[in-house]
Amino acid sequence: MRNRPIPEATVARLPVYLQALLSLAEDRRQMTVSSEELAQMAGVNAAKVRKDLSYLGSYGTRGVGYDVEYLLYQITRELGLTQDLPAAIIGLGNLGRALASFKGFAERGFKIAALFDVDDSVVGTDVGGITVRHLDDLKDIVTEEGVVIGIIATPPTPAQLVAERLADAGIKSILNFAPAVVKVPPDVTVRKVDLSIELQILSFYQQRNQAIATAREASRRLGTPDSSPQTRR
Amino acid sequence: MRNRPIPEATVARLPVYLQALLSLAEDRRQMTVSSEELAQMAGVNAAKVRKDLSYLGSYGTRGVGYDVEYLLYQITRELGLTQDLPAAIIGLGNLGRALASFKGFAERGFKIAALFDVDDSVVGTDVGGITVRHLDDLKDIVTEEGVVIGIIATPPTPAQLVAERLADAGIKSILNFAPAVVKVPPDVTVRKVDLSIELQILSFYQQRNQAIATAREASRRLGTPDSSPQTRR
DNA sequence: ACGAGCTTGTGACTTGAATCACAAAGTCCG
DNA sequence: CGGACTTTGTGATTCAAGTCACAAGCTCGT
Ligand SMILES: NC(=O)c1ccc[n+]([C@@H]2O[C@H](COP(=O)([O-])OP(=O)(O)OC[C@H]3O[C@@H](n4cnc5c(N)ncnc54)[C@H](O)[C@@H]3O)[C@@H](O)[C@H]2O)c1
Ligand SMILES: NC(=O)c1ccc[n+]([C@@H]2O[C@H](COP(=O)([O-])OP(=O)(O)OC[C@H]3O[C@@H](n4cnc5c(N)ncnc54)[C@H](O)[C@@H]3O)[C@@H](O)[C@H]2O)c1
Numbered sequence A, B: 001m002r003n004r005p006i007p008e009a010t011v012a013r014l015p016v017y018l019q020a021l022l023s024l025a026e027d028r029r030q031m032t033v034s035s036e037e038l039a040q041m042a043g044v045n046a047a048k049v050r051k052d053l054s055y056l057g058s059y060g061t062r063g064v065g066y067d068v069e070y071l072l073y074q075i076t077r078e079l080g081l082t083q084d085l086p087a088a089i090i091g092l093g094n095l096g097r098a099l100a101s102f103k104g105f106a107e108r109g110f111k112i113a114a115l116f117d118v119d120d121s122v123v124g125t126d127v128g129g130i131t132v133r134h135l136d137d138l139k140d141i142v143t144e145e146g147v148v149i150g151i152i153a154t155p156p157t158p159a160q161l162v163a164e165r166l167a168d169a170g171i172k173s174i175l176n177f178a179p180a181v182v183k184v185p186p187d188v189t190v191r192k193v194d195l196s197i198e199l200q201i202l203s204f205y206q207q208r209n210q211a212i213a214t215a216r217e218a219s220r221r222l223g224t225p226d227s228s229p230q231t232r233r
Numbered sequence C: 001a002c003g004a005g006c007t008t009g010t011g012a013c014t015t016g017a018a019t020c021a022c023a024a025a026g027t028c029c030g
Numbered sequence D: 001c002g003g004a005c006t007t008t009g010t011g012a013t014t015c016a017a018g019t020c021a022c023a024a025g026c027t028c029g030t
Helices: A008-026 A035-042 A046-054 A068-078 A094-100 A135-145 A156-168 A195-221 B008-026 B035-042 B046-054 B068-079 B094-100 B135-145 B156-168 B195-222
Strands: A065-067 A085-090 A110-117 A130-134 A149-152 A173-176 A189-192 B065-067 B085-090 B110-117 B130-134 B149-152 B173-176 B189-192
Touching: A008 A035, A008 A046, A008 A068, A008 B195, A035 A046, A035 A065, A065 A068, A085 A094, A085 A135, A085 B195, A094 A110, A094 B094, A110 A135, A130 A135, A135 A156, A149 A156, A149 B195, A156 A173, A173 B195, A189 B195, A195 B008, A195 B068, A195 B085, A195 B149, A195 B173, A195 B189, B008 B035, B008 B046, B008 B068, B035 B046, B035 B065, B065 B068, B085 B094, B085 B135, B094 B110, B110 B135, B130 B135, B135 B156, B149 B156, B156 B173
Parallel strands: A085 A110, A085 A149, A110 A130, A149 A173, A173 A189, B085 B110, B085 B149, B110 B130, B149 B173, B173 B189
Antiparallel strands: none
């Protein structure tokens, strides 16, 4: 299993295990954890946990489980979180400000190293202890501060432009909060977080379940035997 | 194809198509759109677009494409966005406030109908034109306002409790911003948005690509022929 | 030192999603 | 009206993820 490329789906779950392990490490009572326990905490099934962890190597002990500290270190290392990665936020509106003043990053392997905007009433001001700079200074400051992650929190229209500026500044990892699809060179990774999309997905399942409920209700009233429960998820 | 259950992956893309169609509908020049164009805009491939849309029915015309307005309506209907769904935000800190004062919801099928917190210095204040209520009044107000979606923006510790209160109030759809896994009854759908997880995933690919780059660099200097490019994503 | 009892690690299998590739169905133009 | 040209809709295929199930390996008590 070792040395095989780690599946994307596994990579996406490692941070969840990390979170669970951190909370276990905090109360020092439990030195070791079983795949079953970890699965409970992460909300997945135990076989998946074991398979996921096996991609990192054989870090468990049969009959015992996984050493919490050791596993914690291995996942941290695999995710590249052994030192704090410097990130920049572009767009200091409602969302950008919330992100900039959020204290939770430091404990999770990141630090906000620079802030950018284009609005003259924002540039030069202080947000969460950091001075907002003009977007035009992006490349210089990114180089200077060693920023490796760009967080786009501008309105959707300028998002593409900002992404290009980030790519031009040598940044390879972008997190995009603007509801817009941005195109970047193939060596740049973009992940998108779109709140409206999440809500719309919820809306779909909401209405579907409701439709099923009313259909069942109707057939019950008609005395028709209920065929399929169709719970799913 | 019709009447088959819509795959989860497709549901997750429908909002992206919706967004693209909305921007097409705005400038009224283009009455119809091909799967190829839509694919470009959504950042996916054309075959996937066609297959996704085919789950909703045969709404295209061969040789022409899809009627923008008609498709727009069909997706809106499928997602259950024909009327604004009332949502509630719980936890009015940095993030909760940004969400509450965000104007983009209305245009995307949602409206913020209620706000909740437990902090006495927050309860009773006005945020984005809505008075913050105490969490204890959740059930009453949810019923009264017909809220169907709950958005958790509290710290991680109270997230589980809040989720239970929401479920108890009859809410079936929860969007959770707190970095915590919440357990709910099977008829409730939870989606999680976790910023730190997204950053950690970026970190993984960042460091992996870097590792590949330095390995290639090393082998180049040694004159070893470079075997596999291994771009992926 | 041995057997009962856990728990891991992983091949084999199942399920679901993505991609391919092409016939079917339409448009457009001479 | 017919044939060149588009573009859809969808079986067939490939690829990735999830689940199952069990032998291998460890601990601990006796
Ligand atoms: N606020 C929310 O809760 C929320 C929720 C979901 C999505 N979003 C999305 O996040 C993004 C930001 O939302 P917001 O509410 O903070 O918006 P906002 O309008 O409050 O802030 C946008 C900020 O970006 C700056 N900006 C504009 N163009 C820029 C450019 N070219 N370069 C750099 N900065 C630029 C503006 O000066 C402003 O400060 C939007 O795309 C929005 O759709 C926000
Ligand atoms: N701020 C960000 O940019 C950001 C980014 C990523 C994730 N998050 C997550 O979002 C959540 C909120 O972040 P924040 O920065 O707004 O935190 P915050 O501390 O500023 O606000 C939390 C709010 O929740 C309220 N609260 C606490 N317990 C509650 C309860 N039981 N019921 C109702 N309300 C309660 C508090 O009174 C406070 O108003 C956190 O879980 C955080 O990890 C925030």
